[in-house]
Amino acid sequence: MNYKLITYLKTNLDVSREDITDSLMMAPIYTASIAYPLVxxxxxxxxxxxxxxxxxxxxxxxxxxxxxLIYFVFVYVFAYISQTFLLRKKRLNFFTIMASAFLIIILYSSILSWNVSASGAVIMLFSIFAIPIVITYWVLLFKVHRKNSK
Known part of the structure; x- marks a missing residue:
């Protein structure tokens, strides 16, 4: 079971740019629709x-x-650029997606450490939601990859 999970996580995803766009758009919406009832x-x-x-x-x-809104304004463009770069290099898998998410979190955290205001505090709270959004994004991409490989 664990070996199969690790092979799924290491699988380089064969998806298109449109699939990346769709998954980046839908991942925070799915995460919020699950998080709201839990909250x-x-x-x-x-x-x-x-x-x-x-x-x-x-x-x-x-x-x-x-x-x-913070996700779509601040994160979407950088995530799209990094994911298409990884797709071109044939390195789009769970671990590289998580690494790019952590880089984006570190980038915004360091930028916001210079100016901690009310909006900066809200953006810092976004990093709490970043990991569930990234995992949802990978699941959506993996689902598309499985559909494309059949």
Missing amino acids: CLSIIIGENFTVESFESIITAPIFFIIVL
Whole structure:
């Protein structure tokens, strides 16, 4: 079982640029659609249900929309460039996708360390969501790769 998982993770994905674009667009949406009910459930379970917890549930979609906008404005272009570069070099696999995600996180963290403001704090919170988005992105690409290889 573990050997099969490692071979899947090492598999160089044979996808097109359109597949990369579609997966980069859909990955944060899928992640947010799974994270929102989990956040709501944790708010409901973690506290006695009060007006403040109801307000938290109402404001959570706004937070997820802000995270999605930050992703599309700041991350999408750099991720697309790095993924197409890896595709040209035939090195697009799970580990290189994770490495490029960590490089983007480090880049934005270092830029934001110079100017920590309210918007910088929101972008720093985005790094919490970066790893689930990257894993979802790889799963979407792997699904397309499996469909293309059949």
